[in-house]
Amino acid sequence: xxxxxxxxxxxxxxxxxxxxxxxxxxLESFQLPYRDVDGFTCCPEKSLVNNIDHGAFVxxxxxxxxxxxxxxxxxxxxxxxxxxxxxTVKGELNANPREKAEVNSLLKEVxxxxxGSSRLxxxxxxxHDAVGIHKIRQKIKRDFTGMRIALHYGCHMIxxxxxxxxxxxxxxxxxDNLIRGLGAESLQFSSKLMCCGQGLDRVDEHDRALDFxxxxxxxxxxxxxxxxxxxxxxxxLQFDNNQFLMEKEGEKLGIPIIYFTELLGLSLGYSxxxxxxxxxxxxxxxxxxxxxxxxxxxxxxxxxEAGLTGPNVLx
Amino acid sequence: MLDAKLNFKLLEMCxxxxxxxxxxxSCMNIPGYDPRAVIKDIxxxxxxxxxxxxxxxxxxxxxxxxxxxxxxxxxxNAMTALRNIAARKGLHPPQVKRGWxxxxxxxxxxxxxxxxxxKFGLPEPKASGAEEFRKLYAxxxxxxxxxxxxxxxx
Numbered sequence: 001x002x003x004x005x006x007x008x009x010x011x012x013x014x015x016x017x018x019x020x021x022x023x024x025x026x027l028e029s030f031q032l033p034y035r036d037v038d039g040f041t042c043c044p045e046k047s048l049v050n051n052i053d054h055g056a057f058v059x060x061x062x063x064x065x066x067x068x069x070x071x072x073x074x075x076x077x078x079x080x081x082x083x084x085x086x087x088t089v090k091g092e093l094n095a096n097p098r099e100k101a102e103v104n105s106l107l108k109e110v111x112x113x114x115x116g117s118s119r120l121x122x123x124x125x126x127x128h129d130a131v132g133i134h135k136i137r138q139k140i141k142r143d144f145t146g147m148r149i150a151l152h153y154g155c156h157m158i159x160x161x162x163x164x165x166x167x168x169x170x171x172x173x174x175x176d177n178l179i180r181g182l183g184a185e186s187l188q189f190s191s192k193l194m195c196c197g198q199g200l201d202r203v204d205e206h207d208r209a210l211d212f213x214x215x216x217x218x219x220x221x222x223x224x225x226x227x228x229x230x231x232x233x234x235x236x237l238q239f240d241n242n243q244f245l246m247e248k249e250g251e252k253l254g255i256p257i258i259y260f261t262e263l264l265g266l267s268l269g270y271s272x273x274x275x276x277x278x279x280x281x282x283x284x285x286x287x288x289x290x291x292x293x294x295x296x297x298x299x300x301x302x303x304x305e306a307g308l309t310g311p312n313v314l315x
Numbered sequence: 316m317l318d319a320k321l322n323f324k325l326l327e328m329c330x331x332x333x334x335x336x337x338x339x340x341s342c343m344n345i346p347g348y349d350p351r352a353v354i355k356d357i358x359x360x361x362x363x364x365x366x367x368x369x370x371x372x373x374x375x376x377x378x379x380x381x382x383x384x385x386x387x388x389x390x391x392n393a394m395t396a397l398r399n400i401a402a403r404k405g406l407h408p409p410q411v412k413r414g415w416x417x418x419x420x421x422x423x424x425x426x427x428x429x430x431x432x433x434k435f436g437l438p439e440p441k442a443s444g445a446e447e448f449r450k451l452y453a454x455x456x457x458x459x460x461x462x463x464x465x466x467x468x469x
Contacts, residue, residue: 013440014425021435039444041422047376048414048424051398052407055455060422063444063451106454110447159378162387169382195340195377203372204408212344276435 005037009079011233018276022261043082061089062114074119080232083122084156091163125166128174133181140267143183146294150225154232198238217253227287231260244281256284325388335380350390366401422448
């Protein structure tokens with residue numbers, strides 16, 4: 001496996017350091033060749049920077065990719081937005097030699113060059129493709145058999161597909177495969193691929209952002225999901241923090257929000273405290289308690305001999 | 316230099332399609348949010364009336380429209396162009412202004428939370444690229460200014 005830099009992004013490091021913790025724990029458990037790289041800036045955030053200055057958007061992302069290109073390694077990020085933005089710019093520059101030359105003439109002034117040769121991947125498709133479900137199954141200590149998990153892909157894990165090229169943008173399967181690989185049921189529901197709506201919070205439309213969160217959370221409550229699993233800090237903010245704000249206003253939906261790295265970490269044997277799950281705003285103990293109860297339940301074959309008599313007795 | 320541009324030929328086709336309308340989460344959940352109305356106005360040269368509308372900021376950039384688009388163009392490009400113009404006129408939401416200021420100043424949207432890092436036993440954050448970023452951004456602006464001058468003398 002090629003060495004890769006982890007691109008943490010602003011949101012995880014500023015607001016959710018526990019996500020960095022669980023990500024490092026799982027990367028180390030699988031002995032993956034990752035490293036931290038000096039000099040990254042914001043990816044940058046598309047909805048903010050690109051809306052104001054496209055040139056600044058392209059140049060900043062190209063510089064971040066150049067840092068990885070220089071070291072001749074790949075890049076993996078636990079943030080969907082970061083990967084999507086970096087990959088979008090990489091695609092744009094690789095397809096437009098003139099623009100690429102323009103960007104490189106600027107980068108040259110600070111001693112850098114965008115080649116666009118390194119591979120940029122989100123953590124979920126990376127685990128699916130590069131680590132693989134077989135390896136994961138060999139490594140885990142306890143799976144999630146009996147748990148009913150709702151997945152939220154996060155738009156930018158899979159779109160825009162021309163830049164990311166990692167799954168079907170309208171009918172993705174890789175995240176589902178990983179959840180099933182961990183033994184849980186991946187629930188199918190009508191708002192599964194709906195955008196979380198966190199973007200509305202960034203343009204001073206908090207109430208509309210809550211409307212979007214409510215649609216999905218209410219459906220999850222109706223179908224009896226044990227948790228919502230995702231792998232994007234922006235979506236996490238939307239469903240954990242905004243659900244908490246709704247709860248404070250008396251609207252309790254009670255859907256635990258679990259990051260993919262935390263779910264994987266639990267199955268590897270780390271505790272909820274070690275993974276930082278106890279730092280979420282929405283209480284995850286109902287999910288953990290059900291999982292605990294399922295694993296202490298005896299296997300279906302235990303004690304079967306005692307109940308059998310007559311000619312069909314086992315053994 | 317490096318400016319977003321609109322393709323009117325493609326938008327002409329958009330005005331007769333509307334595939335994005337059937338999948339866009341904002342179309343489905345925000346009353347009055349309608350790509351077809353915006354595209355019609357752009358083509359009629361009346362894009363100005365959208366510049367102060369909050370609808371142009373309600374595009375979530377989920378890229379669903381881009382994936383559905385038969386031209387692989389996407390309604391979002393029209394919205395991005397409108398937001399660019401609105402921002403230049405200072406019509407962007409206060410939160411976007413604050414975020415942009417922070418980005419230009421620090422090259423990030425927030426600094427690593429140091430006490431929490433310590434608590435979780437996380438390593439020291441890596442060196443920031445802020446200084447180099449600022450230099451690069453200043454260079455971009457210089458080149459743009461030089462380019463504008465050249466255009467005027469032509």
